[in-house]
Amino acid sequence: MTFGQSDFLLFLLALPVAAAVLYWSLKKRDTDILRIGSPDLIARLHASVNRRGRTAKFGLWFIAFALVIVALSRPQWGSEVEIVEQEGSQVMIALDISNSMLAEDIKPDRLTRAKLEISDLMSKLGGDEVGLVLFSGAAFIQFPLTFDYVTAKSFLEDAHPGMISRQGTAIGDAIETAIKGFDETRASQKVIVILTDGEDHEGNPVNAAKAAVDEGVLVYTVGLGTGQGQPIPEPGTFNGNTRFMRDRQGQTVLSRLDEDTLKDIANAGRGRYFRAGGSPTAAESIAAELSNLDKVSIHSEFETQRVERFQIFLAAALVALVAAELIPDRVKTRSRPTNSSQEGEPA
Known part of the structure; x- marks a missing residue:
């Protein structure tokens, strides 16, 4: 007893x-x-x-x-064994890990702030599945849809620009890769959340967002950075020995937040755009949006209870x-x- x-x-x-x-x-x-x-x-x-x-x-x-x-x-x-039905959505998070995300116009830097927003969002998701896509000039699935937020956060912490050798910001590729990560056998709402500075150098992300809507997917965007621009630190040159990236003419490269592009992507994807660093936070705003979506049973668990x-x-x-x-x-x-x-x- x-x-x-x-x-x-x-x-x-x-x-x-x-x-x-x-x-x-x-x-x-x-x-x-x-x-x-x-x-x-x-x-x-x-x-x-x-x-x-x-x-x-x-x-x-x-x-x-x-x-x-x-x-x-x-x-x-x-x-006794009890069947627990879990309701929620499928959420694929696309994180920009290009070098421009190392800019420090928001503290401590764009990439770290993005990780904090994602971690906070995971804490608020409840019964939603979450997966992670990392992208810069290319995109890949870092981990598939899961309910294991603890493991997901550990994979998130390991994300850095060196994981993809091809630099750039291919938001369209990130959207297409995220779509492939959804489970089409379930009727639950599918959502893509993109965290980036918006400087897209490849493809047409707006068309990719429209294609996502055709697949029944909503696309939300989160902007990181400022419109004034910030130099991009070269990887491995921190701790008081920071050198900044330069173009072929020797000029310091400035990275700016492109809010217009991110708003266009969100509008095309029937989602919304949020800027990191505001109040409420982007994570809080997205969590509130997701809570208003229709929920369906996406997972059944057998629990043994006394x-x-x-x-x-x-x-x-x-x-x-x-x-x-x-x-x-x-x-x-x-x-x-x-x-x-x-x-x-x-x-």
Whole structure:
């Protein structure tokens, strides 16, 4: 036997103390009555008191209270298998890991802020499946759709620009790769969330977003960076020795947030655009959007649960209380004949 709320069992320790206090108070009352009353009158009154019944009644009360305490502790034994239907959406997150995401116009840098937004979003998804696509000049699925957010976050933390040798920002390829990651056998809502600075150098991401809608997929975008522009640190040149990327003319390359492109992608994908660093956060805004989508059953789990048995103890407590109330406080006694009636009897 196990208990779901074992802390309640501590109240059982109070029952012996309560019993001792009750016994002492009854004894004291009897002593006080004997001291102030006529012994003969008290003896006649006590003759009708059901002493054994009173003791049994108090005992049943204490048993009932003990059973109620055990019931509150939620005793459990045995087990049963329960099928749990999980409702939610399929969410593929596309994270830009190009070199421009190392720019520090939002702190600590664009890529780290994007990871924080994704981690926060995962914490708010609830029953949704989540997968991750990494992209720069090419795209690949870092991990497929899963409910295991802990493992997903560990893969997310490992993402860095060096994972894809081909640099660039191919948002269209990221959308196409994310679509391939959905499970087409399930009718759940499918969503792509793209986190990038929006500087698309390849393909046509707006057309890719329209194609996603044709597949029943919504596309949301999250912009990282500022419109003023920021130099791009060369990988491996941090910690006070930062060098910035330059073009062929030797000019420092500035990376700017392209909000117009990201808004066009979101509009074409029937989603919405959010900017990282705002209030509420992008993660909070997207989570609110996802919560309003139609949910369908996307996963069934078999859970083994212990069977609650508190009803047995509550029923036993009720029986004890009813039995206590059925015990009479007094018993019938035969009256002793008086002296006058004895003298009138014939010899």
